[in-house]
Amino acid sequence: MLSHVDDGFSSLVAKLTTEGRIPCDGYKHSCLRRRVNVRLRATGAESFLRYADLLDQTPDEWAQLRDALTVNVTSFFRDRVVYETLRDRVFSQFARSGRPVHAWSAGCASGEEAWTLAMLLADSCGLEGTHLLATDIDRRCLDRARAATYQSALVQDVPAQLRDAFLVGDEPVTVRADLRARVRIERHDMLAESPPAEELDLISCRNVIIYFVRDAQELLFERFANALRIGGVLVLGKVEMLSGPARARFKAVNARERIYERVA
Ligand SMILES: C[S@@+](CC[C@H](N)C(=O)[O-])C[C@H]1O[C@@H](n2cnc3c(N)ncnc32)[C@H](O)[C@@H]1O
Known part of the structure; x- marks a missing residue:
């Protein structure tokens, strides 16, 4: 099965790595994709390409994205x-x-x-x-x-x-x-x-x-x-x-x- 046609995600990842210095190579891409999608929904961007444009136009979005990329679930005495x-x-x-x-x-x-x-x-x-x-x-x-x-x-x-x-x-x-x-x-x-x-x-x-x-x-x-x-x-x-x-x-x-x- 073809997993993903080129929907702009790879070039967005390249942008996050080079311009945002986000260590995307280390993260599982399925996980990154889910997290970036959270920001697409929040901003109303219709595609990864549009979201890349948004990052150029709205520098504040970088901080929102960084926050969205991490899963912070935790608790005292977890397990x-x-x-x-x-x-x-x-x-x-x-x-x-x-x-x-x-x-x-x-x-x-x-x-x-x-x-x-x-x-x-x-x-x-x-x-x-x-x-x-x-x-x-x-x-x-x-x-x-x-x-x-x-x-x-x-x-x-x-x-x-x-x-x-x-x-x-x-x-x-x-x-x-x-x-x-x-x-x-x-x-x-x-x-x-x-x-x-x-x-x-x-x-x-x-x-x-x-x-x-x-x-x-x-x-x-x-x-x-x-x-x-x-x-x-x-x-x-x-x-x-x-x-x-x-x-x-x-x-x-x-x-x-x-x-x-x-x-x-
Ligand atoms: C799910 S939480 C786990 C928290 C805690 N260790 C626990 O087990 O309850 C994952 C944490 O890893 C952090 N994290 C993700 N990538 C990281 C990285 N490259 N370097 C340091 N921390 C990172 C996230 O910001 C997040 O706070």
């Missing part, structure tokens, strides 16, 4: 068992080592994943031992992550003990200042840039690479391995699989929960 396994199998070992923990939440969206990790790490290893870098490509999301303030309905999956220790207020709820001080939040494009740190103890990159083409995924796994210390741990999303040559550099801590330890 609770992953976090229970991390706490029991990984963070307990970090705590026993007595060394400070350096972690990276890559693709942290509006911060829920980063604050979940920060609370658990601080609970296991102490505030002073917790250093978390949280990054995303989407600046609007990062503003929300930095504000660290959420409607109470969004924190209902946070265990009461962690909530009492690290969150303040009832409606909305805010992450305590001493925990916020342990977390650095920065913009970072993982397709275009090298990891922002090395000798890391933990990288959590969950529900992000699913949007990337296989080559980009495999390159990232190699980069993640290089950025972790030997014995450092990588966590992926529940439906994401380690693939490519970097697989040989990891062993599963818990394959079902997609938790892997760097061994080489």
Whole structure:
């Protein structure tokens, strides 16, 4: 079956890559197409070619497009068992080592994943031992992550003990200042840039690479391995699989929960 006649999408992608410096090559085109279509509908542009014209005529549309390209769904304690396994199998070992923990939440969206990790790490290893870098490509999301303030309905999956220790207020709820001080939040494009740190103890990159083409995924796994210390741990999303040559550099801590330890 012919998948798509040339409807102008390829030339739009070329424009986004060269003029917008959007790393389109890394994203699955089916996913890009769906996201760009959201902007076509919103602007009333009748075709990809018309939309390309619109980008030329309305520079503000670039920002709207960038926001539309990312899927930002997230939550506190998303897939609770992953976090229970991390706490029991990984963070307990970090705590026993007595060394400070350096972690990276890559693709942290509006911060829920980063604050979940920060609370658990601080609970296991102490505030002073917790250093978390949280990054995303989407600046609007990062503003929300930095504000660290959420409607109470969004924190209902946070265990009461962690909530009492690290969150303040009832409606909305805010992450305590001493925990916020342990977390650095920065913009970072993982397709275009090298990891922002090395000798890391933990990288959590969950529900992000699913949007990337296989080559980009495999390159990232190699980069993640290089950025972790030997014995450092990588966590992926529940439906994401380690693939490519970097697989040989990891062993599963818990394959079902997609938790892997760097061994080489
Ligand atoms: C579906 S959310 C996942 C959020 C969180 N990790 C979780 O599992 O709940 C995907 C996030 O990846 C970010 N993202 C997409 N492409 C990226 C890139 N090239 N570099 C960094 N972040 C990216 C998006 O902006 C979005 O916030």
